[in-house]
Amino acid sequence: MTTATAPRAARIGAFAPALLLLAVFFAGPLIWAVYSAFTDVALTGSADVNFIGADNFVTMWNDAQFWNSLWLTLVFVVGSAVIGQNTLGLLIALLLRGRNPVARGLVSGLVISAWTVPEVVAGFCWYSYLHRDGTLNGILGWGGLDQNWLYTTPMLAVILANVWRGTAFSMLVYQAALNDVPPELHEAAAVDGASAWQRLRSVTLPLIRRSIVTNLMLITLQTLAAFGLIYVMTKGGPGTKSSTTPIYMYQESFQFYQLGYGTAMALVLLVIGAIFSLIYVRLIKVDNL
Amino acid sequence: MTGARRGPMRLAVYLVLALVAISFFLPFLWLVVASIQPGAALSADITWEFSFRNFADVLTVDTIFRPVLNSLIISGGTALLTVFAATLAAYPLSRYRSRFGRIFLYGILFSTGLPITAVMVPVYTMYSQFELTDSVPALILFMAASSLPFAIWMMKNFMDSVPVELEEAAWTDGAGWLQSLRRIILPLMIPGLTVVFVFTFVTQWGNFFVPFILLQSPDSQPASVTIYTFFSTYGQVAYGQLAAFAILYTLPVVLLYTAMSRVFGGAFSLTGAVKG
Numbered sequence: 001m002t003t004a005t006a007p008r009a010a011r012i013g014a015f016a017p018a019l020l021l022l023a024v025f026f027a028g029p030l031i032w033a034v035y036s037a038f039t040d041v042a043l044t045g046s047a048d049v050n051f052i053g054a055d056n057f058v059t060m061w062n063d064a065q066f067w068n069s070l071w072l073t074l075v076f077v078v079g080s081a082v083i084g085q086n087t088l089g090l091l092i093a094l095l096l097r098g099r100n101p102v103a104r105g106l107v108s109g110l111v112i113s114a115w116t117v118p119e120v121v122a123g124f125c126w127y128s129y130l131h132r133d134g135t136l137n138g139i140l141g142w143g144g145l146d147q148n149w150l151y152t153t154p155m156l157a158v159i160l161a162n163v164w165r166g167t168a169f170s171m172l173v174y175q176a177a178l179n180d181v182p183p184e185l186h187e188a189a190a191v192d193g194a195s196a197w198q199r200l201r202s203v204t205l206p207l208i209r210r211s212i213v214t215n216l217m218l219i220t221l222q223t224l225a226a227f228g229l230i231y232v233m234t235k236g237g238p239g240t241k242s243s244t245t246p247i248y249m250y251q252e253s254f255q256f257y258q259l260g261y262g263t264a265m266a267l268v269l270l271v272i273g274a275i276f277s278l279i280y281v282r283l284i285k286v287d288n289l
Numbered sequence: 290m291t292g293a294r295r296g297p298m299r300l301a302v303y304l305v306l307a308l309v310a311i312s313f314f315l316p317f318l319w320l321v322v323a324s325i326q327p328g329a330a331l332s333a334d335i336t337w338e339f340s341f342r343n344f345a346d347v348l349t350v351d352t353i354f355r356p357v358l359n360s361l362i363i364s365g366g367t368a369l370l371t372v373f374a375a376t377l378a379a380y381p382l383s384r385y386r387s388r389f390g391r392i393f394l395y396g397i398l399f400s401t402g403l404p405i406t407a408v409m410v411p412v413y414t415m416y417s418q419f420e421l422t423d424s425v426p427a428l429i430l431f432m433a434a435s436s437l438p439f440a441i442w443m444m445k446n447f448m449d450s451v452p453v454e455l456e457e458a459a460w461t462d463g464a465g466w467l468q469s470l471r472r473i474i475l476p477l478m479i480p481g482l483t484v485v486f487v488f489t490f491v492t493q494w495g496n497f498f499v500p501f502i503l504l505q506s507p508d509s510q511p512a513s514v515t516i517y518t519f520f521s522t523y524g525q526v527a528y529g530q531l532a533a534f535a536i537l538y539t540l541p542v543v544l545l546y547t548a549m550s551r552v553f554g555g556a557f558s559l560t561g562a563v564k565g
């Protein structure tokens with residue numbers, strides 16, 4: 001590789017637009033967040049903002065609703081991403097391997113179309129699907145199981161909706177990973193009399209281990225701060241039954257005007273995200289660095 | 290494995306796949322049906338009356354045209370700015386090894402994981418302090434900044450695949466780095482530039498939370514926000530119209546995605562993302 005042909009100034013100049021944007025509009029708010037989490041800044045327009053130390057964090061520590069929201073976020077991430085999307089995506093990718101092209105096209109086409117639909121529209125689809133008079137009750141009606149699912153099982157409802165919306169990502173990751181598994185290994189194991197399950201466990205899964213871990217990190221990060229889907233479907237309700245931390249943070253900041261407290265919660269989310277992101281950066285193989 | 294065991298096994302696999310297909314299709318069903326039922330409400334009672342009246346009813350300046358135009362300006366502006374800044378930044382990252390570049394690249398990769406939703410409260414506080422709320426250009430600047438980490442990462446991976454030898458010839462002819470970037474690398478990177486542009490455009494077209502927080506006046510809001518307002522105002526009574534609106538709003542994204550996957554293969558949007 002040829003180096004040092006371009007003058008140093010030009011090389012740094014090339015970074016300028018990106019650096020400027022990132023510094024002002026990305027790093028800026030982050031630094032601002034650290035500052036305002038320690039203030040009582042509110043949306044009411046009052047000009048005097050006071051430095052109140054760690055008060056917001058003390059409030060948070062004693063706020064049962066915050067802990068409830070954190071718990072619901074964990075349930076949402078584990079239920080919809082780690083268990084739902086990840087397992088279903090892997091299962092679909094495995095089952096589609098070597099099937100006829102029509103079946104492959106149809107199934108992955110449907111799974112991917114759920115993924116391409118904008119968040120708000122996905123929320124509408126599931127709202128009308130699970131509503132009292134919706135499609136699901138139309139199907140279940142004869143069994144006497146019909147109910148307003150958004151009201152009786154709000155967390156299950158938003159988890160299922162997010163599995164529906166996000167499975168395509170995991171499926172695509174696993175389809176790509178499975179393409180790299182040499183078929184000879186499989187045949188050899190089959191000749192040795194290994195059952196389908198044994199082949200999966202001792203040949204396929206170890207070979208795609210890296211993809212599994214990377215996928216888990218990425219979908220956790222994508223799910224952690226999900227807002228639109230839950231907000232459209234339940235608004236965090238009924239009561240606080242599906243109020244995950246992003247929803248609670250939004251309500252405290254923009255409905256109860258507690259921007260300082262909302263920012264403190266945002267910081268907690270950011271720190272959790274940063275930890276997962278660091279693990280992800282360590283995992284990914286960066287060849288050209 | 291014997292044929293006797295293979296048969297039932299195959300059948301079971303196809304049954305599971307059929308179940309998956311049906312489960313993924315059902316949530317769409319009412320949206321599609323309701324859009325062509327003139328008196329559709331939330332209930333899934335299908336009548337034999339079909340018409341495109343719902344589509345005709347929403348095709349007005351206030352419901353569809355202005356919000357979609359706003360979406361085009363916001364998503365298009367963000368994608369253009371992102372592609373511009375990402376291309377410039379990707380060049381030195383792809384062509385020279387330096388300590389700064391290394392740190393920058395790690396920082397970029399780390400930032401792709403940060404939850405943007407969480408940043409929105411401080412962004413709002415900052416924007417209202419500097420009176421930048423309700424401004425479309427200010428919104429575009431933030432959206433471009435938040436799209437940049439992933440865009441730079443993708444762009445660098447695309448640029449890495451353009452051989453450096455092609456440039457060396459230009460350098461000996463005395464061309465500067467900007468010239469060789471413009472005349473040699475960019476023409477060879479049209480597919481990569483298109484992928485980054487479309488990916489950013491599609492992501493921002495669907496972005497609800499950021500404009501929901503930063504834009505207050507209905508006249509400048511994109512379709513992702515106005516469709517939500519429409520839903521919370523008329524969703525119960527005019528579900529058919531909401532469904533028609535949702536389909537018209539979703540269509541461009543689906544068409545773009547289909548076109549892209551025809552040209553670049555199914556997993557186009559994952560390019561450069563997961564190399565684990």
